[in-house]
Amino acid sequence: MTLEVGVLGYRFMGKAHANALARLPMFFPDAPDIERSVLVGRDEAALSDAADQLGFEEISTDWREVVDEVDAFYNLGPNHVHPEPSIAALEAGTAVFCEKPLAPTLEGAESMAEAARDADVPAGCAFNYRFVPAIQYANELIEAGELGEIRHVRGRYLQDWLVDPDAPWSWRNDEEMAGSGALGDLGAHTVDLLQFLVGDITRLSGHLRTFVDERPVEGSDETRPVTVDDAYSAQAEFEGGVMGTLEATRYATGHKNDHTIEIEGSAGSLRFSLERLNELEVCLEGNRGYETVLVTDEDDPYLEHWWPPGHVLGWEHTFVHENYEFLSAVEAGGEYEPSFEDGLSAQRVLAAIQDSDERGEWVDLE
Amino acid sequence: MTLEVGVLGYRFMGKAHANALARLPMFFPDAPDIERSVLVGRDEAALSDAADQLGFEEISTDWREVVDEVDAFYNLGPNHVHPEPSIAALEAGTAVFCEKPLAPTLEGAESMAEAARDADVPAGCAFNYRFVPAIQYANELIEAGELGEIRHVRGRYLQDWLVDPDAPWSWRNDEEMAGSGALGDLGAHTVDLLQFLVGDITRLSGHLRTFVDERPVEGSDETRPVTVDDAYSAQAEFEGGVMGTLEATRYATGHKNDHTIEIEGSAGSLRFSLERLNELEVCLEGNRGYETVLVTDEDDPYLEHWWPPGHVLGWEHTFVHENYEFLSAVEAGGEYEPSFEDGLSAQRVLAAIQDSDERGEWVDLE
Amino acid sequence: MTLEVGVLGYRFMGKAHANALARLPMFFPDAPDIERSVLVGRDEAALSDAADQLGFEEISTDWREVVDEVDAFYNLGPNHVHPEPSIAALEAGTAVFCEKPLAPTLEGAESMAEAARDADVPAGCAFNYRFVPAIQYANELIEAGELGEIRHVRGRYLQDWLVDPDAPWSWRNDEEMAGSGALGDLGAHTVDLLQFLVGDITRLSGHLRTFVDERPVEGSDETRPVTVDDAYSAQAEFEGGVMGTLEATRYATGHKNDHTIEIEGSAGSLRFSLERLNELEVCLEGNRGYETVLVTDEDDPYLEHWWPPGHVLGWEHTFVHENYEFLSAVEAGGEYEPSFEDGLSAQRVLAAIQDSDERGEWVDLE
Amino acid sequence: MTLEVGVLGYRFMGKAHANALARLPMFFPDAPDIERSVLVGRDEAALSDAADQLGFEEISTDWREVVDEVDAFYNLGPNHVHPEPSIAALEAGTAVFCEKPLAPTLEGAESMAEAARDADVPAGCAFNYRFVPAIQYANELIEAGELGEIRHVRGRYLQDWLVDPDAPWSWRNDEEMAGSGALGDLGAHTVDLLQFLVGDITRLSGHLRTFVDERPVEGSDETRPVTVDDAYSAQAEFEGGVMGTLEATRYATGHKNDHTIEIEGSAGSLRFSLERLNELEVCLEGNRGYETVLVTDEDDPYLEHWWPPGHVLGWEHTFVHENYEFLSAVEAGGEYEPSFEDGLSAQRVLAAIQDSDERGEWVDLE
Incomplete structure (x- = not known):
């Protein structure tokens, strides 16, 4: 059996x-x-070029025609395009893999999770950083x-691409399309990773x-308003x-993609940075300080599939790892995590952060 | 002219x-x-030994007898001993150098700052980390x-000496004597450094x-309650x-004395860690990433007094640097910073953190 | 036009x-x-499985049948298999891409370089580390x-896979098959990189x-003699x-694949380690210390083909980069570097190291 | 009993x-x-100022008058001044502490070691880097x-103070006075440390x-010839x-005082850099990578004398540590290491490096 995959979105995430x-x-x-069956988008010419380059057999400008024709539907569009096609696919019995954050709003995410609960197929949220071998190894240790x-x-996600006030507007700066800014784009990753690990x-x-x-x-003289956050912080229990x-x-001069996780326990501690994703720093029983582990040994998570130790x-x-897990679950008809439920859980946290910011006080998540 | 110095406290800070x-x-x-004139404490025998080792000429078990006999009074006792002797010394026209946090309570700190305002002599709060050459250099860059x-x-101060739940009780765990825990002991340093720099x-x-x-x-079968915080966090504007x-x-396994400062601006960024206090990481105009500067060149702050470049x-x-600055101010009859006013400013922040924690909401500092 | 590629070797290098x-x-x-046309090896069953997995259309157990049937012949076998098929291919007018070191002996390398000189097609030596973006960037700076x-x-290549004296014998321990040990396997990379850069x-x-x-x-009770070096060092002008x-x-406990290059000049310095291959440390005019550059910006070498900044x-x-360059040269009928001439140059250095070791004195390379 | 100490040299080493x-x-x-009794030098005015600042009771411009008047004679002058006064002191039954390298020539070092053998008092060579706590800890592990x-x-000692060809001439550039350049000044430290550890x-x-x-x-228009090495390298068994x-x-742009030691064994490895002298990187049994140990715990070498963990x-x-050990040996009439014998051993290695360089071949040390 060959799984036919339809993919909405052909830019950064589409290529990945x-x-x-x-x-x-x-x-x-x-x-x-797997068959890369259909690539879905709006601009037919660009779509056609992308399909050629990315190895898709067909293109479609209407996701409605695709969601029930494939075995798995990948929703890699901007956040505001996440709910409707994902729900339609699930209702058609098609497995769905959706980029994060699950939706621009909590309501959107709730509908999606509800559709997933009612469906009999895996519904995955593409929190790819769970699939860094060093993170999997961290999880094993925990x-x-x-x-x-x-x-x-502690979780910090530092980028610098908006430091320049003249950096151009994009959909990521728009509340309608993105839901939120650094919070949803970067914070969603942090929230999911920390909830996964802790x-x-x-x-x-x-x-x-x-x-x-x-x-x-x-390419114009206009400006557009930035209606999302440039940065967020949170204290949490x-x-x-x-x-x-x-x-x-998005304003951390000198940091390109610096997603840092630090965890301290009564018996040991861990540190991770995405810019050195082959490494995990651990301070465990018997250690006096942090040890830099190059997580590339044969028995490290996923590593037997790749290269000898030290070949980073x-x-x-x-993405290869998460696609392997997701598609295996689709084939087996099994569970996949992180699921839409995990995506919703992260979304609740994002919404609570926004809510807390507005109210100026602590907020409970039930 | 020789300045006579009286010092209350002969343990860690006394030695430093x-x-x-x-x-x-x-x-x-x-x-x-300078003359190390009088060492003040309660236990005469221990005091006498300490005076021998630390090079003091006399000892006294009553600070009241000392505060008006010396040119500078150093208050290095536990936090609850800070206000009364410091105020008495200032009222006697004696310059005061007091360890941080200024007082166990905001009220105490306010009285001390008031006494300092009325006095004609320097009243310094011993935030020694301002006098790390790398921090002075950071300040120059800013x-x-x-x-x-x-x-x-961002400011984080991570230690691990209470990770073990059986680590013994000390005055630092007691609200009466310490005022607060990690907040006052470690957070006071962070608050002062960030306010100094930013x-x-x-x-x-x-x-x-x-x-x-x-x-x-x-040395007993008893336990005593921990009435202060083990850890704090804050979000601030x-x-x-x-x-x-x-x-x-005090629970960060693997971190002994890791006071980290990170500052990001539109044109450059800085990072500092106390465990590598000779280094400042800078990412300035023309840099693509952080540059590790060994702040030991002849023209770096205070360095001409010490050793050639690279001799850390x-x-x-x-402490040498802050004593140099403080005593020079005493001699000259000039200003010293960080002053009791700076100590009070930090204390207001500490109190606001406690207040915010109790109320579960944001708190303004006027 | 589609280039047909025949590949001898289907293990580590074959897969890469x-x-x-x-x-x-x-x-x-x-x-x-490109068409992955023929995979060449000796064990037909293993070969057939490999061809399936690696996407080759045909298999052959006789390289003689392949070298004149393809547009490019990749020689990825053990070192002693490098000369004969490579020369045959070149004589047949087929471009050759050969793994390093070029040959197990200097004589072998000389014959191969001679064949390359006589041929009208590119003959490349697969020193892939020239194609690390950070190394290309280093070269631009120099x-x-x-x-x-x-x-x-300075060049150091540290691995630890033979630390255990009971680690099994392989062809890499045999002079007949490998020519030399750490010298040819690891040193060849270092020699080429340093000669490329300096x-x-x-x-x-x-x-x-x-x-x-x-x-x-x-899988046996026998042992076999190690007839090559486990380690080498050299001083060079x-x-x-x-x-x-x-x-x-191969005995550096704690180092998996740590190829380190350090270069110091009158105006600036560089450091690189293969285990952090996305980074180049530079200390250039205006710097006070080394700056860690994440070489992943859009205008860094080859990066526009991949992902946004910070996505390592x-x-x-x-290998993708070197194959791109090599195959483009094959298509264009142009030059490719590192060529067999570069491979021979590195081989001369390797031979001189062996010669110097035997004689206990310095050796000139003309 | 109070030990009277006479010190020849009042600049960098004198102050240290x-x-x-x-x-x-x-x-x-x-x-x-201890009594800082006599400071010895040639320029009476400068000497007098130095004695004031460094706390010496008397000055002398003739070491001959001092060597038999004190309990310990410190020889901290330029290398060519090491042999004669040191030998005279030892012959007078005065303990000697001499800066490294022991002498500008092998012959000088041999005479000094002979005098030390004949004397009944400690004769120490001031290889202070043995007394870095992290090095002592490394030695314990080994x-x-x-x-x-x-x-x-591996031992590398990288400085950059001669990168500029216009940096001024000093006695350290003169063979008569210094014996050798980077070799004796920096290499002596490396040789001693490696021989101590390995x-x-x-x-x-x-x-x-x-x-x-x-x-x-x-301060003149003249130039003087550099008659010593700027750099050395060696391979050794x-x-x-x-x-x-x-x-x-002395030409390593970006390195101020970077003395790096790396040791790899069948069961573990170590790394040390003088620029981060509070740290030792260890990869021992049970470790997967290097662990950064902050060697500042109470039970680390010498640390109980200083500050709490993490206070670097x-x-x-x-220098405090080596003086403590040396003077304790003087008082006890015991042995001190590193002794003149150790200084001679290092000197033999330095001489062999020079000899090997001249002959272009390997040299045996008996």
């Missing part, structure tokens, strides 16, 4: 997933057979109790900031009493 | 300041002449505008946590719209 | 190059069209004179060492008076 | 040792009582067998280089078959 699909046969021979009782967790957030206090109110539209701080910004992987490999 | 006093003549020949408009500031905090949301409720008393996050804990300084040198 | 060939269309659309007059160069070595003093004399044969030290070992590449991307 | 002497009572109360069989050792060097191949042949004399590489230079020491503390 198409590449992952293309690489599975050589590196994950036990993955299901689940084995190597950190003891966790006390502190447990659910139960209470929080959040803060949002927009530094530059309007930005020039590329997690299940089991863990104390957490979270932060993200890149960012894109996380 | 006595060492600084002893080293001034060889390295700062233009510092005033004042020269090299960072542009500052957007983000400007005053105007609003904040704070959070406190006690992980272990009681601790064993050393600074003058000029800078967004800040602060945090400290230690933690204790910060 | 097959993957590179497979990825070109999506990321380098201007690369020539060529622009940013380092001034180069004084020092210029040719003119004199050297070399040293070889074998720590463990025999090793167990996997380069063109222009640069002073260099080189070293490699892996080890395997170096 | 005077400071150490001054700090002993407060931090090492069990050290012998002696406890934690590294297994040592295979590789064992004696038995064979070596060395290489010297002078990049700039003459330098301007400060140590007792027990350890393979070593050594290097030093500086370069100068190594």
Whole structure:
């Protein structure tokens, strides 16, 4: 059996997933057979070029025609395009893989999660950073109790692409299309990773900031308003009493894609940075300080599929891993995590941060 | 003229300041002449031994007899001993150098600052980390505008000496004596450094946590309650719209004395860690990433007094620098910063964090 | 026109190059069209499985039948298999891409270079580390004179896979098959990189060492002798008076694939480590220390083909880049560097190191 | 009993040792009582100022009058002044502490060691880097067998103060006065440290280089020839078959005082850099990578004398430690290491490197 995959979106995320699909046969021979069937978009000419380059057999400008024709529907469009096609696909019994954040609004995410609950197929939210081998390894250490009782967790996601006030406006600056700014784009990753590793957030206090109110539209004299946050921070309590701080910004001069996770427990600690994603720093029983582990050994997560120890992987490999897991679940008719439920859980946290910012006080998540 | 110095406290801080006093003549020949005159404490035998070792001429078990007999009174006792002797000394026209936090309570700090305002002598708060050469260098860069408009500031102070729930109780765990826990002990340093570098905090949301409720008393079967915080976090707004996050804990496995400062501006960024205090990481105009500057060149702050480039300084040198500045101000009858006013400003922030934690909402600092 | 590629070798290097060939269309659309035509090996069953997985259309157990049937012949076998098929292919007018070191002996390398000189097609030596973006960027800085007059160069290649004296014997431990040990396997990379960046070595003093004399044969009770070096070191003079030290070992506990290059000039310095291959450390005019540059910006070498800034590449991307360059040269009928001539130049250095080690004295390279 | 100390030399090393002497009572109360008795030099006015600042009671412009008047004679002058006064002191039964390298020539060092053998008092060579706590800790790990069989050792000492060809001439550029350049000044430290940690060097191949042949004399129009090496490198075999590489230079742009030691054994590895002298990187049994140990715990070497964990020491503390050990040995009439014998052993290696460089071949050390 060959799984037919339809993909909405052909830019950054489209390329990242198409590449992952293309690489599975050589590196994950036990993955299901896949056909890159249909690429979906609006601009027919651009779409056609993209389909050629990304190896899709057909194109479509109407997702409605695609969602029930394929075995798996990938929703990689801007956030505001997430709910409707995803729900339609699920209602048609088609497995769905949707980029994060799940939706621009909490309501959107709730509808999507509800559709997923009613469907009999996997509905995955593409939090790819769970699939960094070093993160999987971190999770193994935590689940084995190597950190003891966790006390502190910190997540920072620092980028610098909006430092320049004249950097052009994009859909990522628009509340309608993106839902939120750094919060949804970067914070969603942090929230999911921390909840994956440590447990659910139960209470929080959040803060949002927009530094530059309007930005020039590329190729025109106009400016458009920035209606989302440029940065957020949050203090949080997690299940089991863990104390957490979270932060993200698009204004961190000198940081390109610096997603940092730090976890401290009674018996051990961990540190991770996405810019050195092959490494995990661990301070476990018997250690006096942090040890830099190059997570590229044969028995490290996913590594037997790739290269010998010390031959490092890149960012894109996380997509191969998540596609492998998602498509295997589709083929087997099994569960996939992170699911829409996980996406909704993250979305609740994002919404609580916005809510807390407006109210100026702590907010409970039930 | 020789300045006579009386010092209350002969343990950790007593040794750190006595060492600084002893080293001034060889390295700062233009510092005033100093006599380590009187060491003040309660336990006569221990005091006498300490005076021998630390080079004091006399001892006294009553600070009342000392505060008007010396040119400078150093108050290095536990926090609850800060206000009364400091105020008495100032009222006697004696310059005062007091350890941080200024007082266990905001009221105490206010009385002290008031006494300082009425006095004609320097009243310094011993925030020694301002006197790390790398921090002075950071301040020079900021004042020269090299960072542009500052957007983000982060301060974390991570220690691990209470990770073990059986680590013994000390006065630092007691609200009466310490006022607060990690907040006052570690957070006071962070607050002062960030306000020194970036400007005053105007609003904040704070959070406190006690992980272990009681601790064993050393050499007995008893336990005593921990009545202060083990950790705090805060979100803050600074003058000029800078967004800040602060945090400290005594439960960060693997971190001994890790006071980290990060500042990001529209034109440049800085990073500093106390465990590598000879280094400042800078990302300025023309840089593509952070540059690790070893701040040990002859024209770096205070360095001409010490060794050739690359011959690194230690933690204790910060005390030499602050004593040099404080005693020079005493001799000259001039101003000293950080003053009691700066100590009070930090204390207001600490109090606002406690207040915010109790109320669960943001708090303004006028 | 589609280039037909025949590949001898289907293990580690076979997979690395097959993957590179497979990825070109999506990321380098201007690369020539390629067909993975024939996979060559001895064990028909294993070969057939490999061809399936690596996407080859046919298999052959006789390279003689392949070398004149394809447009490009990839020689990825053990070192002793490099000369004969490569020369045959070149004589048949087929472009050749050969893994490093070019040959197990200097004589072999000389014959291969001679065949390349006589041929009208590109003959490339697969020194893939030239194609790390950070190395290309380093080369640009050097060529622009940013380092001034180069004084020092250092190359170390540290691995640890033979630390255990019971690690099994392989062809890499055999002089007949490999020519040399760490010297040819790791040192060849270092020599080529340093000669690429700094210029040719003119004199050297070399040293070889074998720590463990025999090793167990996997799946048997026998041992076989280790007839190659486990480690080498060298002192060298380069063109222009640069002073260099080189070293490699398979016994460096804690180092998986740590190829480090350091270059110091009168105006600037560089550092690189393969385990953090997305980074280049630079200390240039205006810098006070080393700056960690994440070489992932759009205008960094090859990066516009991949992902946005900060989305790091892996080890395997170096193969995509070198295949892109090599196959473009094949299509265009142009030159490719590193060529067999470069491979021979590196081989001369390797031979001089062995020669110097035997004679215990410095050796000139004309 | 109070030990009277006479010190020849009042510049960099004079200050470093005077400071150490001054700090002993407060931090090492069990050290012998010491009097800084006489400071020896040639320029009476400068000497008198220095004696004031460094706390000496008397001055003398003739070391002959001092060597038999004191309990310990410190020889901190330029290298060519080491032999004669040191030998005279030893012949007078006065303990001697001499800066490194022991002498400008092997012959000088041999006479000094002979005088030390004949004397009944400690004769120490001031290789202060043995007394970095992290180095002492490294030595403990090695002696406890934690590294297994040592295979590789590397020592690099990189400075940059002569990068500029117009940096002024000093006695350190003169063969008569210094004996050698980077070799004796920096290499002596490396040789001693490696021999201390790993064992004696038995064979070596060395290489010297002078990049700039003459330098301007400060405050004049003249230049003077540079008659020593600017840089050296060496390959070495140590007792027990350890393979070593050594290097030093004064032309390493971006490195101020970067003395790096790396040791790899069958069971573990170590790394150290003087610019981060509070840290030791260790990869021991159970580690997957290097662990950064902050060597500042109470039970780390010498640390109980100083500050709590994480409160880092500086370069100068190594002098306090060595003075404590040396003077304790003087008082007890015991042995001190590193002794003149160790200084001679290092000197033999330096001479062998020069000899090997001249002959272009390996040289044995008996």
